[in-house]
Amino acid sequence: MKPIIEVEDLTMAYGDKAVLLDVDVNLYEGTRTAIVGPNGAGKSTLLKGILGLIKPLSGDVRIMGKEYKEIQKEVAYIPQSGSVNWNFPTTVFDVVLMGRYVHLGLFKRPGDEDKKKAYEAIQEMGLTEVQDHQISQLSGGQKQRVFFARAICQDASLYLMDEPLAGVDIKTEKVIIKKLMEFQNQGRTSIVVHHDLHTVEEYFDHALLLNRRVISQGPVKEALSDKYLEIAYREV
Numbered sequence: 759m760k761p762i763i764e765v766e767d768l769t770m771a772y773g774d775k776a777v778l779l780d781v782d783v784n785l786y787e788g789t790r791t792a793i794v795g796p797n798g799a800g801k802s803t804l805l806k807g808i809l810g811l812i813k814p815l816s817g818d819v820r821i822m823g824k825e826y827k828e829i830q831k832e833v834a835y836i837p838q839s840g841s842v843n844w845n846f847p848t849t850v851f852d853v854v855l856m857g858r859y860v861h862l863g864l865f866k867r868p869g870d871e872d873k874k875k876a877y878e879a880i881q882e883m884g885l886t887e888v889q890d891h892q893i894s895q896l897s898g899g900q901k902q903r904v905f906f907a908r909a910i911c912q913d914a915s916l917y918l919m920d921e922p923l924a925g926v927d928i929k930t931e932k933v934i935i936k937k938l939m940e941f942q943n944q945g946r947t948s949i950v951v952h953h954d955l956h957t958v959e960e961y962f963d964h965a966l967l968l969n970r971r972v973i974s975q976g977p978v979k980e981a982l983s984d985k986y987l988e989i990a991y992r993e994v
Contacts, residue, residue: 762787762916762947763808768817770800770807777803779971781817785949786964790938792952794982795968796991801951802838802920804968809835809918821916831860834909836919839902844894851889853904854879857911879910884933899930906934917941919950935961958982 763785770778778800785791793801806812808819810826822829834857857879858872868876880889883903888896893904902922909917917938923931938948938961952958958965958978965981967973967990974986 759786759788761785762822763949764820764823765804765808766818768804768807768819769815770803770812770817771815777970778807778814778968781968781972783966783972783975785947785966787947788942788945789964790942790948790950790962791964791966792950792958792962792978793966793968794952794955794958795973799969799990801968805835805918805920805949805951809833831912832915834912834914834917836905836909836917836922838920839898839905839925841920842901842905844896844901846893848893849890850885850893850896850904850907851876851880853893854885854889854907854911857908857913860912875913876907876911879907882910882937883907897927898925899927902926903930903933906937910937915946917946917948919948921951921953924953955982955987 761784763783765781765783768778768781769776781804793804795801803812807814808821808826819826821833826833855868855872855876858868858875862868880886883906885900885903885907888900893901896904906922922934926934938950941948950962952962962978964976965978966975967981967986969990973990974981
């Protein structure tokens with residue numbers, strides 16, 4: 759396997775509080791990789807650093823050997839549900855269609871093919887009955903499926919997801935995991951911040967264990983051995 763994301767000496771902070779310290783990470787193409795660790799370990803911050811949403815104090819990030827801005831069409835991002843303004847007046851269909859905007863020119867409007875891809879993504883995620891609803895009317899599981907459908911609509915090669923399974927119902931969880939497995943079968947890569955250690959081995963094949971620095975990374979059984987978990991969680 760070859761790295762799809764390479765992070766070298768990444769240090770990130772909020773104000774004067776360091777969150778990540780000299781992080782070196784290789785995340786590999788064609789995997790389903792879980793980023794795990796205790797609360798405050800820097801998991802979400804790492805994703806934001808990779809995407810340039812937060813400027814690091816130091817370090818270098820390469821995605822497919824390039825800077826993010828050069829290959830952003832190939833990278834889809836699903837943020838934490840709690841960070842989204844769900845009262846914004848827009849419909850499910852309009853949100854999903856936003857996944858196509860990265861492929862359009864500055865003043866180009868979505869065409870019939872773009873709308874077809876949005877409808878297909880909505881159908882895949884079981885949202886057809888609510889596609890004309892305002893997003894504020896949705897359940898927690900439906901909201902997460904909307905953003906997953908938007909990522910599908912983008913038709914990316916790499917998916918970065920910040921706790922997509924947090925607070926969702928079992929049906930939504932199974933739909934999302936099934937889709938991650940389909941992505942992998944298509945040669946795509948999923949990097950997922952995940953909170954439940956009990957399901958990591960079932961849902962993912964690789965893991966990155968963090969607690970402000972890299973504790974371990976690799977196949978799930980190796981990266982999440984008792985030895986490494988003790989190191990990560992005793993520092994909480």
